[in-house]
Amino acid sequence: MGKLQQATLDLLDAELRKKSSEFRNYPDDVRFKFYRMEFLIDPLNWEKFYPRSSRYNYNWKEFKFSDLPNLDRLIKSDDPGVYIFYIKPPALINDLPKFVLYVGISNRPLKERLKDYFNLSKIKKRENIHKMLQLYYDHIYVCYSVLSIGSTELSKLEKALHGFFYPIEARRDFPAELKKAQKAWGKI
Secondary structure (H helix, E strand, C coil): CCHHHHHHHHHHHHHHHHHHHHHHCCCHHHHHHHHCCCCCCCHHHHHHHHHHHCCCCCCCEEEEHHHCCCHHHHCCCCCCEEEEEEECCCCCECCECCEEEEEEEECCCHHHHHHHHHCHHHHHCCHHHHHHHHHHHHHEEEEEEECCCCHHHHHHHHHHHHHHHCCCCCCCCCCHHHHHHHHHHCCC
16 A cells, blocks of 8 residues: 555544544433434335345455555455445344445446545545444444446446335435335435
8 A cells, every 4th residue: 555545544544533532422412412313124125125136146245444445455356336334333242233324336446436435535525424434433344245237237226225225324326116205204
């Protein structure tokens, strides 16, 4: 890893780690408002969106975000793919809990898309992602899968995964029927 890239990652780490520590040090009553989240957990959506979501042999891999991995070493392919940001505590009971916060696709090389999340100026342009990384910096994991499929199929897959997981930090790319409900009832 070059000195410039390392310096950039060091700045990212310092900024996110500092803000994460600030959130963690608030009193309980203040932290409650930052860490309270509502999830849509609808078994009908699982049934409806699983068939499209499960069509592929994903070969999922994962990394801890705060480890600031070298993505060029981690992902050898220049293929597009899909990725999921999720949080989990350091100690799990029966491999639980895990909470999916964001699902994305990349029509360009997946490793190049994931690099955007390690660029502080790009992260700051997306308030929801920036806040997610600040709140859960040491608990965010990224699982990803390189998929050699076309952009139309990737978009359909993203909508299906949004329907299945209902990632609360996603802002668009939900299936039409969920968008209709979001308009009627407000996004969770």
